Amino acid sequence: MELTTVWFILIGVLWAGYFLLEGFDFGVGILLPVLGRDDRSRRLAINTIGPVWDGNEVWLLVAGGATFAAFPEWYATLFSGFYLPLLLILVALIVRGVAFEYRHKRDGARWKQGWDLCIFWGSLVPAILWGVAFGNILRGVPIDGRHEYVGGFVNLLNPYALLGGLTTLALFTLHGAVFLALKTDGPMRAEAGRLAARLALVAVPIAAGFLLWTGLVNLDGWGIALSVLAAAALLGAVWLTRIRREGWAFTATGATILFAVAALFITLFPNVMPSSLDAANNLTVLNASSTPYTLKVMTWVAVAFTPIVLIYQGWTYWVFRKRLKLSDIPA
Template structure:
């Protein structure tokens, strides 16, 4: 396997891990006004992701850093062409982190309500914009012969990309509801389970519409096969959520996100950013990559340190595996 292909696949794995883990973080934040009927219940919901949310964001940092090092041309075009949406995502992630840390610094009702609203908004915005961004990457954008984006901001708000944003929104929200049902007990568990059952019925047609549109547009055999598997796991989540089999339901929604990202990258390959102006202007794993020596050094670093990071994060989830109850939250 060529090193350019290896790093393209590794970046796909990093994005899949980010969507899997940060996806339920976003979902819990989006559902906070729904499941949080009072301050204690909102604190319970936040505590389910409290020990892990910042570690989950490391996957985004590593994915961005790997893209910068392995495919600098892709990184430059992506972050210049998508500057405004990526800036909005960055601001939302910063404010959301502040909200988690600062909402408990005072006992005032208004103080906490404002930070809770920030958690909701700053979870909603990235959940939509990540889908819009990847929808545009898969669809292709206006790149000229110098691989520079020549379109405008509103060119990114095309129907296909907006459907991609709606898809990530409903999938992350469903994933978050299942996670809440998995991590809590008592009334919160029952409430989150009912929400998950309803959200699953909404997620299936939305995701199916996006996958069918993608299959018709690209006609990639492997991408279609993976999309079909992702659709099957999502459909399987419906009876699992209704039966309150939270562990299996979380496995199903997690598998849906992982396989959907895999389908996206398989469909995209060998392009990393197709051009709608002229296919010859597209960025590929070959013309956007670093030198072979750089990729070789990075590969050894990845082989040495990636297992350590995975083991540490897995240990973190094991330590905080216990279900939480409302009685665990002091008045």
């Protein structure tokens, strides 16, 4: 297998890992005003992701770095064309990270409410805009013969991409609700479980519409098969949330995200960024990649360090696997 294909697959794996792990972080932040009826319950919700949220964002950093090193043409066109939405995502992630760190520095109610709003918006904005961005990548954007983006911000706000944004918002919110039901006990667990069952009924038609639209436009056999698996996993999550099997429900929502990302990348291949103007202008794994020597060095670095990162992050989740309850939060 060519190294360009290997790195395309690895970047897909990195994005899948990021959406799987950061997805429930976003969901918890979005649900903070809903499930956090008072300060202690909001602290309980935040504490479920407190030990892991920053580690989950490492997947984004590595995905961005790997794209820059392995496919510099893709990186340049993507970040120049999607500059405003990616900037908004970056600002939202920064504000959210600051909110996690500063919320507990003072005891004032207005102080904490302000940072809670930052956590909410810092989770909501990326949850929508990541779907919009990848919807545009899959649909194709105006790229000229010099592989430069020649559209504007309005080009990115098309119906297909906006539906992609609603899909990621719905899936991440459901993923977060199931995670809260899995990681808490007592009233929060029951309320999160009931909310997850209601959210699943909203997520199913939105995600089904996006996957169906994608399949009808692209007609990729493997992509359609993975989309069907994603839909089946999501339907399984609906049933599992209703019978309160939180562990299996979280596995099902996670599988939905993984299958959906896999379907996206398989449908995209061998392109990395199609042009809506002319197929001859498409960025592919061949014309957007780095030199073979660069890819070879990157491969050895990945082989050496990736297991270390995975072991460390797995150890973190194992250490903090215990359910939390309201009595664990001091008044």
